[in-house]
Amino acid sequence: VQLVESGGGLVQPGDSLSLSCVASGRFFDTYGMAWFRRAPGKEREFVGGINYNGRVTFYADSLEGRITISRDNDKNTVTLQMNSLEPEDTAVYYCAATEVAHYSGSRFSDDYGVWGQGTRVTVSS
Numbered sequence: 001v002q003l004v005e006s007g008g009g010l011v012q013p014g015d016s017l018s019l020s021c022v023a024s025g026r027f028f029d030t031y032g033m034a035w036f037r038r039a040p041g042k043e044r045e046f047v048g049g050i051n052y053n054g055r056v057t058f059y060a061d062s063l064e065g066r067i068t069i070s071r072d073n074d075k076n077t078v079t080l081q082m083n084s085l086e087p088e089d090t091a092v093y094y095c096a097a098t099e100v101a102h103y104s105g106s107r108f109s110d111d112y113g114v115w116g117q118g119t120r121v122t123v124s125s
Contacts, residue, residue, distance in 0.1 A: 001025035001114055003095045008119030011085055019080040019119055021095030029053070029073040032103025034112060035080045037091035037121075046107035047093070050078060058105025085123045092118040 007019040021033070034049035047067065048059040054071045068081040078095060096112035106112070 003116035005095045005116045005119040008121045010122045012125050015085050016083045021078040023076040028076045031097040033078045034096045036094045039091040049105040051103045087123045090123050092120050094118045
């Protein structure tokens with residue numbers, strides 16, 4: 001599977017933004033999917049994940065309540081909805097996929113074998 005993110009851009013504090021990750025290839029509906037981000041000068045961090053059928057989601061503690069991850073397996077798409085954006089949310093956001101059975105929302109990037117190229121989000125007034 002290959003992943004392509006979109007939806008990034010420049011937004012103001014307090015705004016909402018939806019990022020999309022479209023997968024090409026087969027068996028998308030068997031992959032656990034996640035979003036990570038890398039802020040300037042910081043290490044890549046887990047944002048959230050979703051299991052193969054979309055029924056189970058996992059969120060970073062610091063972001064829970066402001067983000068929602070969903071997927072549409074008919075469209076091979078995973079979406080990250082972010083609300084009440086803050087300047088600290090400025091980062092490159094990456095979509096990642098894992099074939100691991102019984103996906104449990106791993107926060108370790110090494111557990112994901114497929115990555116997109118990233119989409120940049122800048123939150124600034």
